[in-house]
Amino acid sequence: MTYKGGCHCGRIAFEVQGDIGQVIECNCSICSKRGSLLWFVPRDQLRLHTPAADLGTYTFRTGKIRHHFCPTCGCAPFAVGADKTGALQAAVNARCLEGVAPSTLKVIPFDGRSV
Numbered sequence: 001m002t003y004k005g006g007c008h009c010g011r012i013a014f015e016v017q018g019d020i021g022q023v024i025e026c027n028c029s030i031c032s033k034r035g036s037l038l039w040f041v042p043r044d045q046l047r048l049h050t051p052a053a054d055l056g057t058y059t060f061r062t063g064k065i066r067h068h069f070c071p072t073c074g075c076a077p078f079a080v081g082a083d084k085t086g087a088l089q090a091a092v093n094a095r096c097l098e099g100v101a102p103s104t105l106k107v108i109p110f111d112g113r114s115v
């Protein structure tokens with residue numbers, strides 16, 4: 001299945017391939033403030049329709065995760081980081097996907113605050 005996603009104003013647009021089995025609700029310092037419901041997919045399953053230069057990027061602490069956001073409307077539809085094997089993963093905010101009702105998703109709590 002292919003999902004369309006993006007920010008509120010449309011400056012960031014992308015498609016994600018895969019099936020949303022479950023999403024992660026993380027309690028780390030940034031996820032708890034943003035309210036993200038994260039769907040992890042290999043980075044190559046996310047096809048960006050926006051020039052990379054149009055993405056705002058925020059990093060903190062180790063700087064290993066690139067939290068992207070729209071400089072125009074402020075939405076933060078995805079982040080990119082490497083997993084333990086070094087493979088790039090995208091953490092897509094399921095709330096920014098078209099046609100996905102968050103209340104229908106299986107939400108798994110993750111204690112990111114303690115990591």
Ligand SMILES: [Zn+2]
Nearest residue numbers: 007009070073
């Ligand atoms: Zn926007």
